[in-house]
Amino acid sequence: RKEVEQDPGPFNVPEGATVAFNCTYSNSASQSFFWYRQDCRKEPKLLMSVYSSGNEDGRFTAQLNRASQYISLLIRDSKLSDSATYLCVVNRGNDMRFGAGTRLTVKP
């Protein structure tokens, strides 16, 4: 079983839709959590950190449930430019573990 599990998708949604991605992690000692975005043939880039209290950045909302070892990302009013692969990342000290990614395609 992988340490970080994500639904690989693909998610194909129309512009303006709301889409949610989920992620579970197995190591309860994990300390910090992130969502990264990776465009085709590019490097991963930080989208946002994830806090227990939940945090929002514009159209993006991230949630963490430590008890259930579950992380989520909600994208509202999706744009064509949101099309990418979204990687769930769990960190133990300097040891970052990446999920396999969830592919999102937003269509006109």
Place this chain on the structure above:
Amino acid sequence: DAGVIQSPRHEVTEMGQEVTLRCKPISGHNSLFWYRQTMMRGLELLIYFNNNVPIDDSGMPEDRFSAKMPNASFSTLKIQPSEPRDSAVYFCASIISGVADTQYFGPGTRLTVL
């Protein structure tokens, strides 16, 4: 400021040849990571260095892979001899350990072993 720099960006080689990938971390970052990404296995951590010292190399696939960091501004990942199953994108990332835990990735080296 320059980000993480990797070279070459693309490498095509034949099975059995030695391959050397290079990385220059962001200036001031003291931890450096090497990752491999494939469709089948996703993004895998191969090895990471803290203050030029290898801390965890448990992700290195086998003895054919080796990594060095002779100074704070340069690291290499070497594959000798290369095999077709080594074909992947290899990313280098850096961070300021103990201050922030957001990794900054280089553009990657796309390796094809024929």
